[in-house]
Amino acid sequence: MNCYLLLPFMLGIPLLWPCLGATENSQTKKVQQPVGSHLRVKRGWVWNQFFVPEEMNTTSHHVGRLRSDLDNGNNSFQYKLLGAGAGSTFIIDERTGDIYAIQKLDREERSLYILRAQVIDITTGRAVEPESEFVIKVSDINDNEPKFLDEPYEAIVPEMSPEGTLVIQVTASDADDPSSGNNARLLYSLLQGQPYFSVEPTTGVIRISSKMDRELQDEYWVIIQAKDMIGQPGALSGTTSVLIKLSDVNDNKPIFKESLYRLTVSESAPTGTSIGTIMAYDNDIGENAEMDYSIEEDDSQTFDIITNHETQEGIVILKKKVNFEHQNHYGIRAKVKNHHVDEQLMKYHTEASTTFIKIQVEDVDEPPLFLLPYYIFEIFEETPQGSFVGVVSATDPDNRKSPIRYSITRSKVFNIDDNGTITTTNSLDREISAWYNLSITATEKYNIEQISSIPVYVQVLNINDHAPEFSQYYESYVCENAGSGQVIQTISAVDRDESIEEHHFYFNLSVEDTNSSSFTIIDNQDNTAVILTNRTGFNLQEEPIFYISILIADNGIPSLTSTNTLTIHVCDCDDSGSTQTCQYQELMLSMGFKTEVIIAILICIMVIFGFIFLTLGLKQRRKQILFPEKSEDFRENIFRYDDEGGGEEDTEAFDVAALRSSTIMRERKTRKTTSAEIRSLYRQSLQVGPDSAIFRKFILEKLEEADTDPCAPPFDSLQTYAFEGTGSLAGSLSSLESAVSDQDESYDYLNELGPRFKRLACLFGSAVQSNN
Numbered sequence: 042m043n044c045y046l047l048l049p050f051m052l053g054i055p056l057l058w059p060c061l062g063a064t065e066n067s068q069t070k071k072v073q074q075p076v077g078s079h080l081r082v083k084r085g086w087v088w089n090q091f092f093v094p095e096e097m098n099t100t101s102h103h104v105g106r107l108r109s110d111l112d113n114g115n116n117s118f119q120y121k122l123l124g125a126g127a128g129s130t131f132i133i134d135e136r137t138g139d140i141y142a143i144q145k146l147d148r149e150e151r152s153l154y155i156l157r158a159q160v161i162d163i164t165t166g167r168a169v170e171p172e173s174e175f176v177i178k179v180s181d182i183n184d185n186e187p188k189f190l191d192e193p194y195e196a197i198v199p200e201m202s203p204e205g206t207l208v209i210q211v212t213a214s215d216a217d218d219p220s221s222g223n224n225a226r227l228l229y230s231l232l233q234g235q236p237y238f239s240v241e242p243t244t245g246v247i248r249i250s251s252k253m254d255r256e257l258q259d260e261y262w263v264i265i266q267a268k269d270m271i272g273q274p275g276a277l278s279g280t281t282s283v284l285i286k287l288s289d290v291n292d293n294k295p296i297f298k299e300s301l302y303r304l305t306v307s308e309s310a311p312t313g314t315s316i317g318t319i320m321a322y323d324n325d326i327g328e329n330a331e332m333d334y335s336i337e338e339d340d341s342q343t344f345d346i347i348t349n350h351e352t353q354e355g356i357v358i359l360k361k362k363v364n365f366e367h368q369n370h371y372g373i374r375a376k377v378k379n380h381h382v383d384e385q386l387m388k389y390h391t392e393a394s395t396t397f398i399k400i401q402v403e404d405v406d407e408p409p410l411f412l413l414p415y416y417i418f419e420i421f422e423e424t425p426q427g428s429f430v431g432v433v434s435a436t437d438p439d440n441r442k443s444p445i446r447y448s449i450t451r452s453k454v455f456n457i458d459d460n461g462t463i464t465t466t467n468s469l470d471r472e473i474s475a476w477y478n479l480s481i482t483a484t485e486k487y488n489i490e491q492i493s494s495i496p497v498y499v500q501v502l503n504i505n506d507h508a509p510e511f512s513q514y515y516e517s518y519v520c521e522n523a524g525s526g527q528v529i530q531t532i533s534a535v536d537r538d539e540s541i542e543e544h545h546f547y548f549n550l551s552v553e554d555t556n557s558s559s560f561t562i563i564d565n566q567d568n569t570a571v572i573l574t575n576r577t578g579f580n581l582q583e584e585p586i587f588y589i590s591i592l593i594a595d596n597g598i599p600s601l602t603s604t605n606t607l608t609i610h611v612c613d614c615d616d617s618g619s620t621q622t623c624q625y626q627e628l629m630l631s632m633g634f635k636t637e638v639i640i641a642i643l644i645c646i647m648v649i650f651g652f653i654f655l656t657l658g659l660k661q662r663r664k665q666i667l668f669p670e671k672s673e674d675f676r677e678n679i680f681r682y683d684d685e686g687g688g689e690e691d692t693e694a695f696d697v698a699a700l701r702s703s704t705i706m707r708e709r710k711t712r713k714t715t716s717a718e719i720r721s722l723y724r725q726s727l728q729v730g731p732d733s734a735i736f737r738k739f740i741l742e743k744l745e746e747a748d749t750d751p752c753a754p755p756f757d758s759l760q761t762y763a764f765e766g767t768g769s770l771a772g773s774l775s776s777l778e779s780a781v782s783d784q785d786e787s788y789d790y791l792n793e794l795g796p797r798f799k800r801l802a803c804l805f806g807s808a809v810q811s812n813n
């Protein structure tokens with residue numbers, strides 16, 4: 042008996058599918074069996090495929106039926122379903138073999154299920170057929186719309202791009218099975234973006250369909266739709282948006298919005314001064330809007346324009362100084378162009394934009410203006426006071442033409458009047474100063490704050506007013522045994538005058554020396570001359586020194602002559618006839634004279650120091666006489682104890698007897714009060730307080746003693762007055778004046794003062810007993 046699977050087609054039409062056995066053909070032969078016997082037939086099943094449509098809306102959808110040819114319909118067989126999805130996604134009717142899908146199937150999640158089927162004999166519990174695998178495939182339906190996975194889309198394209206320029210490509214995907222009809226075949230269309238853009242239907246490439254100007258609109262939103270099933274009815278669709286931005290190109294030239302600018306400049310403004318700005322506008326952006334300003338027309342060459350690259354402004358600057366009185370207004374034309382222009386865009390920049398600039402010069406009160414930047418005058422030396430030097434001239438450049446007052450800064454040699462005439466106030470000497478640098482100041486009378494100054498150079502011209510003279514001081518020597526014609530000295534001359542030609546000097550002896558001279562002179566004609574002996578032999582004892590008068594004349598006009606004296610010393614030379622010995626002796630004489638001067642200075646210094654030491658010694662001796670008591674030995678009256686002692690048992694720390702026997706009072710003078718009265722006052726002062734009249738009287742007595750004592754030191758001195766304070770039961774504990782107190786005074790009261798005075802009571806008590 043044949044078995045079939047009832048397979049529902051995806052369109053809902055049932056289909057009988059035969060079960061294929063392991064035999065040679067697809068038919069199963071019926072086997073005869075004896076009555077009452079159980080025949081077990083073993084067969085190998087091969088199951089075919091089931092096709093199940095997805096998107097089933099029912100809770101239980103019949104997929105197909107499994108049926109064995111051994112099943113005679115008596116419900117003795119049990120069908121079982123095994124594998125992934127069995128029981129959860131698919132179930133089987135154990136009696137009939139019908140398979141049902143109990144869950145909604147999605148091919149995009151799982152398109153294939155591999156299951157196993159088994160037939161069990163209920164009576165025996167054994168498998169009638171061996172397990173067999175079969176496949177359930179989920180067939181596709183168009184249940185997924187196209188999706189753009191690379192969103193968002195953004196593209197940049199240059200403005201003014203030609204038609205057909207590629208902008209961007211968009212791509213959508215469909216999750217449906219591309220092999221199942223047209224479910225995944227997409228078609229692109231443009232929903233928004235006409236007429237500037239278009240899209241290719243099959244590729245999704247967006248292209249420019251019309252030129253666009255960024256200055257009108259700089260970005261566009263384009264909406265693209267993608268449909269599956271090639272756009273047929275029932276197709277699903279998806280959309281995406283594309284932002285397309287236009288980049289700038291230099292298709293606009295800069296333009297002046299103002300055809301006329303009015304600027305002003307002060308005539309006192311220095312060169313380089315900014316007098317105003319001009320501004321052009323460019324619709325482009327970035328480097329395409331960078332501009333360069335320049336002067337197109339300026340016949341005066343007075344102004345210039347520079348570009349501020351940060352603000353893209355043109356700055357008009359002053360190239361040359363202006364003068365209101367010379368020209369009070371100017372007119373220039375400026376132009377502007379882009380700095381970066383591509384060759385293919387030059388058609389947009391054929392003619393540059395221009396503007397006209399009117400510049401008005403403002404008048405200011407200017408300082409006086411000299412006719413020349415500096416003056417140079419010449420004047421001969423030795424001219425009399427008030428001589429004319431030169432004239433300077435300054436004018437007020439303003440229209441009111443203020444009178445000018447002149448002055449010379451810090452000069453005592455020259456003077457200037459209100460007309461600018463410079464004269465001398467003293468006679469000039471070129472040899473003292475050949476040039477004078479003056480500063481002439483011109484001041485407006487109407488506005489004294491307007492001042493100008495210029496330098497004036499005065500050159501003092503030379504006249505021959507100085508005769509030539511020796512170029513240096515000469516010390517000449519001649520030996521006693523010198524022969525006639527021996528050269529004694531070579532001399533030269535100088536002239537402080539300035540000569541137009543080179544100086545030339547003439548040397549001659551005076552008339553007296555020429556007639557009766559032991560020496561003669563020879564002019565070398567090179568501004569030098571030599572002195573020679575005119576006889577043989579000289580006597581040091583008779584004529585030790587010769588004085589020769591030499592006349593020196595210059596070549597000036599008029600020529601000047603001076604008389605110069607040359608001193609020649611006669612000396613006893615050595616055998617060689619050299620005058621070096623004579624010069625050495627002269628040097629020693631000079632040094633000897635200097636030594637005597639030094640010795641005299643030293644003696645004077647010693648005398649001064651001796652007088653100072655003597656004065657100091659006399660003053661010291663006088664001080665010693667005024668204070669004779671300073672020679673006394675005070676060591677017996679001053680006792681210093683820095684040791685605290687070793688306690689109550691330490692009796693060797695100091696000698697109390699010394700305190701008792703010491704006399705500390707200074708020797709009394711006859712003019713003072715008796716010592717008994719002083720002692721009495723002193724003792725009483727130790728027993729009373731500071732407010733007591735007795736104490737004040739004692740202090741006044743001591744003060745009077747110090748003031749009237751002629752031997753008292755003039756410097757500050759220390760007067761010590763011991764006082765224990767008012768109300769002390771013990772009285773004064775000082776040992777001073779103890780030598781003048783009564784020897785039999787009792788110190789027993791010390792025992793009553795407590796343990797602190799125990800040691801003192803023992804000491805003074807034992808001392809009193811020993812004295813008695």
